[in-house]
Amino acid sequence: MEKRSKATEEQLAYAKVLDMGMKIGLIALVITFIVYLTGIFVPHIPVNDLPKYWGMPAHRYLEAAGINSGWSWLGMLGKGDFLNFTGIAFLAGVTLLCYARIIPVFFRKKDAVYGAIAIMEILVLALAASGILKAGGH
Amino acid sequence: MKRYQDTELFRKADHNAFSPAGHKIATFFFALCLFHLSPDSAAASAVASSPELIPPEAAMQWWIWPLILFVVTFLLGIVAVLGGVGGGVLFVPIISGFFPFHLDFVRGAGLLVALAGALAAGPGLLKKGMADLRLALPVALIASSCAIVGAMIGLALPANFVQTALGATILGIVAILLLSKKSEYPEVKQADALSTALRLNGIYYEASTGQEVNWKIHRTPQGLATFILVGVMAGMFGLGAGWANVPVLNLMMGAPLKVSVATSKFLLSITDTSAAWIYINNGAVLPVMVVPSIIGIMLGSIVGVRILAKTKPAAIRYMVIGLLLFAGMRALLKGLGI
Numbered sequence: 001m002e003k004r005s006k007a008t009e010e011q012l013a014y015a016k017v018l019d020m021g022m023k024i025g026l027i028a029l030v031i032t033f034i035v036y037l038t039g040i041f042v043p044h045i046p047v048n049d050l051p052k053y054w055g056m057p058a059h060r061y062l063e064a065a066g067i068n069s070g071w072s073w074l075g076m077l078g079k080g081d082f083l084n085f086t087g088i089a090f091l092a093g094v095t096l097l098c099y100a101r102i103i104p105v106f107f108r109k110k111d112a113v114y115g116a117i118a119i120m121e122i123l124v125l126a127l128a129a130s131g132i133l134k135a136g137g138h
Numbered sequence: 139m140k141r142y143q144d145t146e147l148f149r150k151a152d153h154n155a156f157s158p159a160g161h162k163i164a165t166f167f168f169a170l171c172l173f174h175l176s177p178d179s180a181a182a183s184a185v186a187s188s189p190e191l192i193p194p195e196a197a198m199q200w201w202i203w204p205l206i207l208f209v210v211t212f213l214l215g216i217v218a219v220l221g222g223v224g225g226g227v228l229f230v231p232i233i234s235g236f237f238p239f240h241l242d243f244v245r246g247a248g249l250l251v252a253l254a255g256a257l258a259a260g261p262g263l264l265k266k267g268m269a270d271l272r273l274a275l276p277v278a279l280i281a282s283s284c285a286i287v288g289a290m291i292g293l294a295l296p297a298n299f300v301q302t303a304l305g306a307t308i309l310g311i312v313a314i315l316l317l318s319k320k321s322e323y324p325e326v327k328q329a330d331a332l333s334t335a336l337r338l339n340g341i342y343y344e345a346s347t348g349q350e351v352n353w354k355i356h357r358t359p360q361g362l363a364t365f366i367l368v369g370v371m372a373g374m375f376g377l378g379a380g381w382a383n384v385p386v387l388n389l390m391m392g393a394p395l396k397v398s399v400a401t402s403k404f405l406l407s408i409t410d411t412s413a414a415w416i417y418i419n420n421g422a423v424l425p426v427m428v429v430p431s432i433i434g435i436m437l438g439s440i441v442g443v444r445i446l447a448k449t450k451p452a453a454i455r456y457m458v459i460g461l462l463l464f465a466g467m468r469a470l471l472k473g474l475g476i
Contacts, residue, residue: 029429
């Protein structure tokens with residue numbers, strides 16, 4: 001019998017969600033970028049104007065391009081450039097799904113400490129993703 | 139650079155304007171450009187063009203820099219695999235040093251590059267039992283919380299300050315790579331109380347020797363405390379943090395080298411997620427940079443793995459260290475305005 005390192009139930013559950021989410025996210029990233037390049041959806045910032053913006057600090061770029069921070073991109077998914085954020089956000093959100101998957105496993109195994117750690121991690125990631133935390137302005 | 143200092147926006151942005159060295163590299167890679175991506179999609183726009191704001195360099199076709207970025211990240215992907223370092227640690231100093239993109243966007247893209255690599259590697263490492271979820275979770279909670287703080291600090295500080303600190307950090311990483319002695323199986327005489335309480339131990343199968351390796355860790359409080367700093371630096375510079383994770387897990391806490399490397403890679407998928415959201419939500423992510431970078435570095439990594447079997451890793455490793463030294467010096471000098 002082939003010897004293998006031992007992966008726990010929660011580890012395998014985490015890996016399964018991560019594997020699926022990563023593939024969906026990467027496919028979405030590539031497809032939306034192709035759509036962006038084809039110009040099927042008009043971009044908020046014309047591609048020829050991009051060099052005017054990519055040398056600016058992020059907060060100045062938001063001002064100059066008339067974009068709000070946080071989740072405002074959700075309302076701009078009809079624009080070719082902002083459509084790309086579906087794949088980017090999905091990749092950045094996969095870990096939350098993985099944690100959500102393993103919390104019940106920990107509590108079923110009466111591993112309350114790790115269940116609590118996983119819940120705290122979800123809260124940390126949710127805080128980061130919420131858009132509440134504003135930075136910049138230098 | 140003075141050529142377009144008459145406009146307020148670009149006076150503020152000139153910190154990242156083209157450099158002579160950047161231009162030489164651009165010219166070199168421009169020769170490699172073989173195709174033109176859709177130029178017509180700008181025909182209609184929601185944002186009005188303002189010709190007076192366009193710096194002379196921006197008169198170049200918009201797609202040239204993303205294409206060069208793709209080629210460079212492809213090469214970085216190869217070099218990163220051969221040199222045994224993460225893509226993020228090469229990406230940020232090199233792209234911020236030689237490309238016209240502002241450091242905010244480079245760090246945002248760097249985090250997403252490191253994140254995508256970690257997400258892609260994570261499932262395999264977890265399934266094989268090389269990465270240890272139990273070891274990763276408490277570390278990740280600390281590192282990801284602190285990465286948020288680091289990201290906010292990084293976006294709030296002036297770019298030249300962050301660029302200088304980045305240069306100093308990269309030079310520090312060079313020192314770590316040169317001086318740190320990795321230990322395959324560190325000797326851990328006794329697990330500490332915290333690691334015992336959290337059951338931070340395990341067994342992994344070492345294929346090269348055909349043996350099962352039992353491992354446990356020590357100095358857990360010190361290790362976890364160190365991840366506060368690692369998390370802040372990961373978020374602040376967008377570097378990923380494998381260069382710091384592995385020495386802490388392996389040398390400080392005593393996890394076997396393979397477990398440390400695998401757990402570190404997986405850990406990045408959590409640490410970089412929290413920092414990446416701060417960059418996304420604060421406008422520091424440009425798809426036109428992020429997507430070519432992620433695809434480039436992933437394709438490069440695939441090619442790198444194939445080349446790995448035919449190369450001498452030690453020589454490549456010194457090449458990577460030399461590259462980091464060069465990029466670190468460049469970042470430092472650029473930050474200092476020299």
